[in-house]
Amino acid sequence: MSSARDDGQAAERVVIRDKRKIDPSGGKTKEAETAEPDQTDAAPVEATKDSATPDGPAKKERKPSHAAPEPDEETSTVDEPAPEEKAESAPPLGAELEALRSELEERTRDLQRVTAEYANYRKRVDRDRGVQAEQATGLVISALLPVLDDLDRAREHGDLVGPFAAVAEQLVAALGKFGLTAFGEKGDPFDPTRHEAVAHRTSSEVTEPTCVEVMRRGYLLGDRLLRAALVAVADPE
Template sequence: MSDTPPVEPVVEGEPAPAEPASAEPTPAEATPAEASAEAPAQGFGDAAGEAPDATEVEFSDELSRAESDAAQARADVAALTDDLQRLQAEYLNYKRRVDRDRELVRENATWTALAPVTEVLDTIDRAREHGPLEEGLRAVAEQLERVVAGQGLVRYGAPGDAFDPMLHEALSHIGQDPDVEVTTCKVVARAGYRLGDRVLRAAQVLVVDPAPEQTESQRAE
């Protein structure tokens, strides 16, 4: 007899009998663990080496533009601050100059108005050199002096004052005087006037110089 198994007749319309499942998995049916082990591992270096995406590039560009704008804004603020300080200094200098010119104009106007009055006072001073004034004339003289002083005009110059070329006009030297140590106003020919620190009219004076020191031989003689 033959060892070939008998072939069962196939009935048309019925499914063929399923073959028994194999106990060993095929290569295509690898387990998840094996698939994970066989997959190439991606390290940190691979991720870092990737090129940045478009969002990161756009953000970097915007940050650079913002830093540039901020630097330009700081430069503009510094320039405007310098301009403001320069304008403020120019304004202060202009204000001082205007105030000084205004004060000068006021002083000139005051002197122009009172100069004739001072000439009258000069005549009264010469009259006083010859004796006391009469009561009526004395009252007028005192009133004129009060008017002049009320406008800030200060009279100066008296015998015995140290000579100051900024305040006095020396008309003449009249010799030496052993009682003085510096050049001194001996006679006041005409009083001077000043308004504040400004001399409007120098006092006209006659001056004397100090006598030179004598040697012991000269003193003995």
């Protein structure tokens, strides 16, 4: 029985024979070389597996060979100005404010000059208008002075009575509203700027040239002499 068991164990033994041949140049067997996986072929397989997995890195896109090369930042033709250059090119705020202030002062002076010129123009126009109105009034009143002379002679002779006297008084009052005033009375000092002497005599009763007789009264229109008075003058002895 023991011999039969030994024979069965001997029959079950497995004999492994190594048929590989050793390559004297590389030191590896041909089967080992065939067994080693090709790294160049394994790389794309691993990349494919990684891209297929949901958590793996994204697959890199291959750019076509005919695509234009990306422009290099250093060789770019567009030169953006530096912040310092922009600050130098822009005018400072103080200079701009000073220019605006000077322009405002100049415009203010122009406005003041125009305002003063307009005020002077209005004054000149008002003055000229007043002078023209006074001249026109003077022309009208000058035409009525002979009528006033006749009224004075009628008054001296006592003919200015009744309704005719009332009309004469109304006419004198109406002309007085325009600034007409009469002058020239006996005993007034002789004024060559207002009196026109038509006769001269000497008298011991006067101490200075005096109007002793009035032939025609004079008239003033405001401050302007409208007509001089005709008088006889007595000089002291």
